[in-house]
Amino acid sequence: MWEVACFTVFLAVVVFYLFGTLGKTHDSGNHSLDAFIRKKPPELRSDGDSVSKASRRSFGDTQHYMADRGRHILILYGTEYGFSEEVATVLCRRIQQFADVNKSAWNPRLLSVEHFNHFDLDQEQMCFIVISTSGDGVPPSAARGFMEALVAREQPFSRLAFSVLALGDSNYPHFCRTGKLLANRLLALEAHHVVKPAEVDGEDWDVINQWMHAVLHWLGSPSAAQAVDLQHEYLDWAKINQSESDGYSDALGIYPMNNPDVVQHILDMLLLSGGECVPVPSQRFEGDENGVSSREALLWYYDIKQLTMATLSAMKNVTSMENAANRDQIINSKDMELVDVLEEWDINCSSSFSLDIISTLRPLQPRYYSISSSPLLDKNLLTITAAVVRYTTHGKPREGVASTYLQDRLVIGGQCPVFVSSNPDFRLPVQNNIPIILIDLAKTRGNAYLYFGCRHPEKDFLYRKELETWESKGIVKLRVAFSRHQQHKVYVQHLLQEDSYLVWNLIAEESAVVYVCGDAWNMAPDVNTTLLNIIRCHMQCGIQAAEDFLAEMEAAGRYKKDVWLV
Numbered sequence: 001m002w003e004v005a006c007f008t009v010f011l012a013v014v015v016f017y018l019f020g021t022l023g024k025t026h027d028s029g030n031h032s033l034d035a036f037i038r039k040k041p042p043e044l045r046s047d048g049d050s051v052s053k054a055s056r057r058s059f060g061d062t063q064h065y066m067a068d069r070g071r072h073i074l075i076l077y078g079t080e081y082g083f084s085e086e087v088a089t090v091l092c093r094r095i096q097q098f099a100d101v102n103k104s105a106w107n108p109r110l111l112s113v114e115h116f117n118h119f120d121l122d123q124e125q126m127c128f129i130v131i132s133t134s135g136d137g138v139p140p141s142a143a144r145g146f147m148e149a150l151v152a153r154e155q156p157f158s159r160l161a162f163s164v165l166a167l168g169d170s171n172y173p174h175f176c177r178t179g180k181l182l183a184n185r186l187l188a189l190e191a192h193h194v195v196k197p198a199e200v201d202g203e204d205w206d207v208i209n210q211w212m213h214a215v216l217h218w219l220g221s222p223s224a225a226q227a228v229d230l231q232h233e234y235l236d237w238a239k240i241n242q243s244e245s246d247g248y249s250d251a252l253g254i255y256p257m258n259n260p261d262v263v264q265h266i267l268d269m270l271l272l273s274g275g276e277c278v279p280v281p282s283q284r285f286e287g288d289e290n291g292v293s294s295r296e297a298l299l300w301y302y303d304i305k306q307l308t309m310a311t312l313s314a315m316k317n318v319t320s321m322e323n324a325a326n327r328d329q330i331i332n333s334k335d336m337e338l339v340d341v342l343e344e345w346d347i348n349c350s351s352s353f354s355l356d357i358i359s360t361l362r363p364l365q366p367r368y369y370s371i372s373s374s375p376l377l378d379k380n381l382l383t384i385t386a387a388v389v390r391y392t393t394h395g396k397p398r399e400g401v402a403s404t405y406l407q408d409r410l411v412i413g414g415q416c417p418v419f420v421s422s423n424p425d426f427r428l429p430v431q432n433n434i435p436i437i438l439i440d441l442a443k444t445r446g447n448a449y450l451y452f453g454c455r456h457p458e459k460d461f462l463y464r465k466e467l468e469t470w471e472s473k474g475i476v477k478l479r480v481a482f483s484r485h486q487q488h489k490v491y492v493q494h495l496l497q498e499d500s501y502l503v504w505n506l507i508a509e510e511s512a513v514v515y516v517c518g519d520a521w522n523m524a525p526d527v528n529t530t531l532l533n534i535i536r537c538h539m540q541c542g543i544q545a546a547e548d549f550l551a552e553m554e555a556a557g558r559y560k561k562d563v564w565l566v
């Protein structure tokens, strides 16, 4: 049962704050906002240890990064929401431990593919890449440049050994597409894979662990040592400090705060005062060297809703719940939150156990909201439009972390940690005389045709006033599909089909650009099918030719999607 209310958040002050403080140090306080702001410059680490910071290099380091000799391994990650980074960090730590235990010379270093200008795969001999798929089967935005550079590259790699761990979600039509493309591209460029690539559905740590196990097994084999020269060249990382901002801004990443009442309840059940010192997940945040209080950690740094298998396994060891079937039911139930398991499992807490539990939790991820304002109107104002998520499962009321934080907990005049995340592909055409067809997206210019879908004119017709004003001024031609207003459901694809001649004419005769924005699960595939039907009908062709036509449009940047699972 979903109760959804929409509202617009104005974030002028917040954004000013972000730009005003990035990179500066903060006086200590209850918590420093700087600590939350995701760093844009490259992350360089030789260890994946989330607690020890001794060997972590600051972004200010400009010395030769690979100053230590050894058998170098480059671990790359391409991430949108942080999970690839988390997995790559674990791999880095395991390789480091493996090298320590076996007294071998493996020397891993971890880097985001975002900074592909700062590493040179021609200089590398062994590279493991963890990369997710985002949008509608596209690379994470931070990985686009890297992927494009690889696609454009013609020269083969002479000696690169690699393996790819592709992260994804099989609920999406293009499962793990980026990782698969990447592995194929590297193979085509004559790199050779030394460990079978793997595809991970969601957070399936069994598959992740199997792949890491295979990586370590390979590193232990004589052929791995032979593959890598000990006398590896040094790379110069002096350029790494340069600002990488490209000025694009499409979504606002918000680090939300968990519900303080729920956090208090968890602290009570864990028998913690809230003042104990807890390390912050350093792979995500630049936190306090000495950790933060357990209350602050649970409020700002850790995900208390989506549990990891590590958390459940740790709790399983100390539960006094006898009934294994009930326990397993909880483990298998995806929407059990920390508070539920603590309540139902009758956990025997000790303070060290409680602190260990916290460190097994996933780092709290930022939530992304499309920016719904234009800098052309006011460059100091940034708005987002959010639906407040409240629902019921297992007989309990639940809430979305970020949307309820914005509505219930972030007070007017308050500050909230944010950063801007770009989607450079989802842009208006450079030539402004080209018509555009916008599907489920409220953004207009010139000859714009907007197909907007919602449930009911009185309930969720967002920006109705603005859109109708623009329509009356001839700025946009508006078509609205209501799914719950009349007896029959009407969706945007039905309106596109009705307007088949117009749509075809715009695409074929006027080189229109089509933008699809919103639901990745139903809407985007249905719109895709409708466009194929329109193409088939007007070109009098078969499905393959229509698919080729649409693929060409996509490759030419004339069919763009910004879609997500709702």
Ligand SMILES: Cc1cc2nc3c(=O)[nH]c(=O)nc-3n(C[C@H](O)[C@H](O)[C@H](O)COP(=O)(O)O)c2cc1C
Pocket: 078, 079, 080, 081, 082, 083, 084, 085, 131, 132, 133, 134, 135, 136, 137, 138, 140, 167, 168, 169, 170, 172, 173, 174, 175, 176, 177, 202, 203, 520, 563, 564, 565
């Ligand atoms: C908006 C959105 C779009 C996604 N699109 C795809 C997709 O097309 N194919 C896929 O296999 N997984 C897709 N995923 C799932 C992610 O790849 C998966 O959650 C992955 O673990 C995220 O890793 P990251 O945090 O490193 O980006 C998508 C996830 C989101 C939130």
